[in-house]
Amino acid sequence: MNKTLQHIDYTEETEKLARFSKALGHPIRLIILKYLSDQSCCYTGDLVGVLPLAQSTISQHLKELKDAGLIDGEVNPPKIRYCINQENWEKAKALFATLFQEDFKNFSCC
Amino acid sequence: MNKTLQHIDYTEETEKLARFSKALGHPIRLIILKYLSDQSCCYTGDLVGVLPLAQSTISQHLKELKDAGLIDGEVNPPKIRYCINQENWEKAKALFATLFQEDFKNFSCC
């Protein structure tokens, strides 16, 4: 974290893929996404009932996913209904597909 | 990080996918993988010449990728030749494919 090197210019795609990856980089967040997918949508409280973590911790993980754009929180007082953000989910799908595409791994050795 | 809750039992798949995601969660590491893919393989020094980061930092990122299983380092004294680990790369590809599969996102709402 020295000097001016900490912000290198990456392409928009690289930046986004790293962001998505980071958000997916915790088991609890994968479970939350799976749960959201299975249940269509859910409230924070549903997850609190299911996961062995404090409410504040779960709220934090939801924020993480929301900030990465993978989920949306729709206010439904006094609850908040979380759903997967389809648009960005598709974007993530596309980015990961590119990453693992044939031409990305078109090696001549190894 | 309290009590005994910090180690929850996740499935092997969840654990692995989170691990891969985390490794992919830094732009520099994505660039390294892309470079490895383009150049077939490369030495640490090649990356040091290309990336605006200290040699030790790059070495650390390589270790991160290696520990996640995404790359292999083959000793070729005094250099070390890094290549993508095809087996695990395929495994990652499959796991991400499952994550983004149709039936994962089979919603009834949103």
Next chain:
DNA sequence: ATAGTTAATCGCAAATATACGATAAATATT
């Protein structure tokens, strides 16, 4: 107005990640 419910946010602690320069290890060359 008061009380209840739900979920975000704050404040804190501990762990992990990111970056660097310096040093060490391993091997090839002289």
Next chain:
DNA sequence: AATATTTATCGTATATTTGCGATTAACTAT
């Protein structure tokens, strides 16, 4: 044996992440 090359590792500093309990905010229902 001595030197040069290459790269990992060590030590350190700072930033970020992860977790908790307590509090606050927003809205409902009484």
